[in-house]
Amino acid sequence: MNIGVFDSGFGGLTVLRALLDRVPTANYHYLGDSARLPYGSKSPRTVAHYAASSARYLVDHGADLLVIACNTASALALDAIRESVPQPVIGVIEPGAAAAAHASHTKRVCVVATHATIASRAYTLALAAHGIDSEEKACPLLVPLVEEGWIDHPVTQQVLRIYLDELAAQCAHSWSDGMPPDAIVLGCTHYPLLKPLFSRLLPRGMHLIDSADAVADEVATVAATFAPSQPADGPATPPHHPTNLRFSATDSLEKFRTLGQRFLGRSIRQVELITLPE
């Protein structure tokens, strides 16, 4: 089967990485709408417009199933995307919320993400549907720090400490009975690269929820309802070597390749430049 994976840039490659591990036999077409990134600072109307045109592009190029590997687009535009194509569409918010609900015993969860994702209240609502209370915090500097390559850098640690201290103060204010949150959702696909830093700074016993793994599980479930994949040509390929891995981007191919490898954890040989219909 053909899985289309969409993000505003290359952050969603952390989701593709989890998908390649979990559903290695599928064909993947990854589309990074890098000409219009970041989505995190844009309005819902604009994000929905951009995301729907990207979704249609992937479907027009053969996708049987779409993964919206972008928290902002999932938060602001999932319904708009589902309305724009007949194929099944999986976002990152609901699987991440479900995984957090599963991990939490205190039923109190923290979320860190971009301004737009937090402002959308998508995680608040998705977590509430699982009976979970949440406290959320926009951390807009983490994406540029990751893109600067300052992954394990004193400045990034200092910035993350400031954000986590502010989040802890929010929690103490909202939950004055002393019952602590016990899970935190990384609500942005750039953040998994900062997992070691988060682990170092978070209190003991706090579960770190990376939506990518949860999304991969859901995709595996949905993928199982499709006819088995036919390899594109030649004999069956072994697992962990997908038959077909295709990358398209709307801008900055060199940046996509260079930074993208860090997110995907493997080299990216070819990226095709495309223009999306407006």
Added chain:
Amino acid sequence: MNIGVFDSGFGGLTVLRALLDRVPTANYHYLGDSARLPYGSKSPRTVAHYAASSARYLVDHGADLLVIACNTASALALDAIRESVPQPVIGVIEPGAAAAAHASHTKRVCVVATHATIASRAYTLALAAHGIDSEEKACPLLVPLVEEGWIDHPVTQQVLRIYLDELAAQCAHSWSDGMPPDAIVLGCTHYPLLKPLFSRLLPRGMHLIDSADAVADEVATVAATFAPSQPADGPATPPHHPTNLRFSATDSLEKFRTLGQRFLGRSIRQVELITLPE
């Protein structure tokens, strides 16, 4: 006369601020193409395409003269913009380079800017035309730090110190005769908000060049060649209260208003949402 001022967001409001001081009798129409910001990480082709459509919009709405208050667009797209409209177009690179050349005695100048501006070598060439050698440094974290409001913040000071130390090492390597640079160009319209921090960290005797002032001088010169302004209505308005100040943006009006005021140094009451023809 009607002056159209264009930027990818609200950074160019630091240029508008200088223009309002220097040419207070003109009418101003500021266009922030915030739906597609930041330009700094995009390819020359994309930036030229976006900037030309913004320029045409301002001219279609009455601009007699255009100011490209965006270093990236000036660096990558000034010729494309000039080809797309018949009106005079002033960018920020050449006036900034001229001001630096005027200030420097050692004929060695540093430039800090976004990745795209540095990669374009626009400052290198503009300074070389004035007989100036330059060393340049991309400082991609400064824009998000300014937009987070961390203007006089220990983290911003630490980041700026890292960038300036790296730049000093570059200079020591390139100019091993010990003759130091004596001017630094703030090659991004966000950076003027960090002037106090720059002043604190730069070596004594280093001139800080803010292109905004140089652009305002050039606009005053060109504006003087036009017929005198007619106030839009009513009696003549006193200086420092322009007859007409109009703001348009392609996205995120609230963010434009909130952050923009910090850049303009006065309140922004109304911003009109527009859609640019692609």
